[in-house]
Amino acid sequence: MLNEPALKIAQQRLRAVYDPQQFRAAAEQWGELLATHLERVQQRETRVLNWAEPVANIAEAERWLDGVSTEPSARFADIVRQMLDCGHNLHHPRYIGHQVPAPVPIAGLFDAVGSVTNQVMAIYEMGPWATAVERALVNRLGEQIGWQRDSFAGLVTHGGSLGNLTGLLTARNVALGGSWEEGVASDGAKPVIVVQGDAHYSLARAAGVIGLGTKQVLRASLDERRKLDPQKLDEQLTDLIARGHRVVAVAACACATPIGAFDPLRDVANVCRKHGVWMHVDAAHGGAALFSRRYRHLLDGVDQADSVVWDAHKMMFMPALCAFVLYRDKQHRFEAFRQEAPYLFDPSAPGMAEYDSGMLTLECTKRAAAYGLWGTWSLFGQQLFEDLVDVTFDLGRVFYEKLLAAEDFVPLHEPECNIVAFRHVPTALKSAPPETLGAFQRELRRRLIESGRFYIVQTNHGGVGALRVTIINPLTTTDDLDELLVALRELGAELLKSDRP
Ligand SMILES: Cc1ncc(COP(=O)(O)O)c(C=O)c1O
Structure with a gap:
């Protein structure tokens, strides 16, 4: 057991952690940092995915745990910035990957009420x-x-x-x-x-x-x-x-x-x-x-x-x-x-x-x-949910039509919603065997996501590698979809010049 003075000192430290004034100051900083981050991400001023090798990320995350004795509010802002700078930017209009959305930002504030008060x-x-x-x-x-x-x-x-x-x-x-x-x-x-x-x-x-x-x-x-x-x-x-x-x-x-x-x-x-x-x-x-x-x-x-x-x-x-x-x-x-x-x-x-x-x-x-x-x-209100579905499902169709119109892209199905699987098939690969074509899609996607320009996923279609998007950000525009084809063409051409796949 702690002796009386030690208990008092520990409680004093804990009161500082629970101090509502400190919380208020942190929350104000937090709001500002997140709003600025959302602006930059939504304006496409950041990368989509901040790619780093897992080992490097883990080492960096652990380094933070050792703490630095700076003033708490400055440290708080630094910690939040670190989280934002190293994360995945799902609000970037060029995040069109997994079935995980760019969430309605304010929803996070309501969730936070539950977290803060447990x-x-x-x-x-x-x-x-x-x-x-x-x-x-x-x-x-x-x-x-x-x-x-x-x-x-x-x-x-x-x-x-x-x-x-x-x-x-x-x-x-x-x-x-x-x-x-x-x-x-x-x-x-x-x-x-x-x-x-x-x-x-x-x-x-x-x-x-x-x-x-x-x-x-x-x-x-x-x-x-x-x-x-x-x-x-x-x-x-x-x-x-x-x-x-x-x-x-x-x-x-x-x-x-x-x-x-x-x-x-x-x-x-x-x-x-x-x-x-x-x-x-x-x-x-x-x-x-x-x-x-x-x-x-x-x-x-x-x-x-x-x-x-x-x-x-x-x-x-x-x-x-x-x-x-x-x-x-x-x-x-x-x-x-x-x-x-x-x-x-x-x-x-x-x-x-x-x-x-x-x-x-x-x-x-x-x-x-x-x-x-x-x-x-x-x-x-409920209208929000109709809008979110209509916009993203419609964009799935738009993307499909763009693929159909492009000579070097092949949609693999007619989409019913916002999920579209496809392949990039440049002239040099028109008669490539399936395994070469599939490996090309996978390597192409890896280069694309590591470049931070877009985030899309890979899949298997008929046992052969393919690309897949889920348009799950209502801020994605038809121009972004055009740009995706441009980015895939550019990276695909580089890939064909290199010795991979
Ligand atoms: C059709 C379907 N069912 C279930 C799941 C699993 O859901 P969760 O990731 O929330 O566990 C997914 C995930 O993408 C899904 O696409």
Whole structure:
């Protein structure tokens, strides 16, 4: 134990750390630094990605931990500048990479309210407003899906992967009663999950986690547009059931990751109904299209799903992580996790369990992950989400048309949303073997992102390397898209002159 004087000195040091005046000064600096940073990034005055080798970055980050005894406010500004100067600039209009958006900046301020004051959930009384915010949003998203108020339920979780896990765990517990307590029996025909052929890897991972096994994840056939083929699904389910397999769930996509294909959900739902199988829809990326009068048809039939995953940190342009799991039938809300935790859930107020998020989620302590979304929606209204979808989905189409018009670029599909996969095929590579063409795309992308001019990603299409963009920054212009082709041509020409690939 510290002696009395030592305790006082330590508390004095701690009071300085908690000093609201110091916080106010820091917050003012913070606002100024971030606003200036956003201006510069959005004006394209910075690189997109500040690339540095991981080892160098880690060494530098560790160097900061040793601290320098400068005055705290100067040090605070230096630390924030360091974070901004070495990060990835997702607000740069030439960031068109992964399905992670340039978030609505003010959303981060609402999230910060939750972080500074540590609003958490598990039980209602720890985060009454955080819970209220989450439930209000669940109500609105469920209604966007087309469900009747009070008939459905939902929750927020830390990401689409955990959302898919939660949805599939619920499906497993419903399909295989007793499996929560007894585990999954392994003799005889094993229970299976049927997933869209291009489904996100988190679904297979979930099958491993929930004890079904990744080998019991069967891929459903896709049509020529890489959409789930309902007729083939019908045949597949008929065959599986005839062979004694329990089909725990069918997981469809709205949309699938590689090229953004939306499955024909209504037809898939009819097949699932026919066979009495749980239908899960991974709408992590495309759920927000429900806000758009022009694009909501892509999710026609999603109201028939038993569970839906919808990431607000993708196409609702929220900072990570804020993902929703929604159940059509609210009876299923407690099916995933049936654990009792007496120190948390208070029998003197049994009605409160309904509002204890820990009853619904894998997380016990859970941050107020929906503050950003709730604040943003309350500030700008629902129209914002329609605009974000319309602008970025339209830009996907514009980019596709530019690719079609260019002789040295090949779009690999007709986009349905803001995801476009393509290849750069300069004259010198017109008759190159696939492996050379694929390696060229990969090396070209590496050079592009390290140059800081653009950020795009690479993928595999038909087993051959390809380039892929997700236009997930509403500030990207058609000129930026033209410039992307220019940058790829320039770097591609340099690459062809060098001895790589
Ligand atoms: C279709 C789809 N589902 C799930 C996920 C996983 O979501 P998260 O990264 O939030 O875990 C992704 C990620 O890109 C995705 O594209």
